[in-house]
Amino acid sequence: MRALCVTVDLDRDVNRAAPGRTEAVCGDDMCCRCGSSGEGAIILSELLDDLNIRGTFFAEAYTLMSVGASSVSGHEVALHGYDHEDFTGQVSGMPMCERDIRDVMERSVNTVKDVTGATPRGFRAPYMRAHDPLMSILGEYGIEYDSSEYASMGRSVMPYLKWGITEIPVPKGKDASGRTIAAYLWPMHEGNRGPRDYIEMASGMEEGVFVIATHTWHMVESIKGGMMDRARREKNLDDVRNVISSLIDSGYEPMTMEQAMGRFPPSGSNARTG
Numbered sequence: 001m002r003a004l005c006v007t008v009d010l011d012r013d014v015n016r017a018a019p020g021r022t023e024a025v026c027g028d029d030m031c032c033r034c035g036s037s038g039e040g041a042i043i044l045s046e047l048l049d050d051l052n053i054r055g056t057f058f059a060e061a062y063t064l065m066s067v068g069a070s071s072v073s074g075h076e077v078a079l080h081g082y083d084h085e086d087f088t089g090q091v092s093g094m095p096m097c098e099r100d101i102r103d104v105m106e107r108s109v110n111t112v113k114d115v116t117g118a119t120p121r122g123f124r125a126p127y128m129r130a131h132d133p134l135m136s137i138l139g140e141y142g143i144e145y146d147s148s149e150y151a152s153m154g155r156s157v158m159p160y161l162k163w164g165i166t167e168i169p170v171p172k173g174k175d176a177s178g179r180t181i182a183a184y185l186w187p188m189h190e191g192n193r194g195p196r197d198y199i200e201m202a203s204g205m206e207e208g209v210f211v212i213a214t215h216t217w218h219m220v221e222s223i224k225g226g227m228m229d230r231a232r233r234e235k236n237l238d239d240v241r242n243v244i245s246s247l248i249d250s251g252y253e254p255m256t257m258e259q260a261m262g263r264f265p266p267s268g269s270n271a272r273t274g
């Protein structure tokens with residue numbers, strides 16, 4: 001069985017880590033804005049509703065509060081930090097201590113609960129930068145699965161146990177020309193990849209979970225080109241629709257990450273199926 005999980009990072013606009021700061025900044029500004037993210041959240045949740053599938057939004061708590069839960073209603077909401085923290089300190093130069101990590105986890109879980117009314121079960125580290133001090137405590141905050149790792153694309157891409165929880169990785173492999181491709185759609189939003197690249201990539205999998213990932217703000221704003229004009233937005237939306245609907249047409253069964261966790265219990269776990 002092949003599952004398709006459409007995952008969306010609901011985070012601040014064109015975010016990046018900056019030296020000396022734990023929280024993310026937006027593009028070249030040192031500000032924090034979520035306008036593009038709010039627009040993109042509505043565009044993507046409407047697309048998923050149109051296709052009659054439920055997606056998983058990995059929400060940065062601050063942006064979720066700014067954007068509001070109604071823009072992602074009906075979909076799973078999981079965690080993506082509070083301020084899109086650079087937990088590992090790889091760029092900021094300031095790795096977070098355990099007390100600060102715990103503070104972020106507690107505040108972000110509580111914020112998602114308050115805003116959505118539901119307890120988040122999943123986590124994705126900002127920038128996909130995961131390290132043991134963060135990952136080893138996720139279970140204590142009710143997190144049951146994580147999606148912060150890339151896995152080698154093959155005929156089988158299965159969830160596995162790591163850090164005491166289920167890891168549902170984002171596939172990464174090589175395209176026909178030998179270039180690296182991950183199932184993160186951002187090169188497509190930037191004009192460097194087309195839907196066909198991702199459809200080809202997914203066609204190589206025979207069983208497991210194919211996790212597609214994207215960002216809300218990337219539906220209306222790009223890193224290279226700034227705010228998209230109307231034609232660019234429409235093409236961007238058509239491209240995302242094309243990838244998702246082609247995979248479903250080819251036999252992929254769409255589901256949320258929490259559903260995939262139940263359907264593909266990692267070997268050695270006591271997770272229930274169904």
Ligand SMILES: [Zn+2]
Nearest residue numbers: 009011126127
């Ligand atoms: Zn992010």
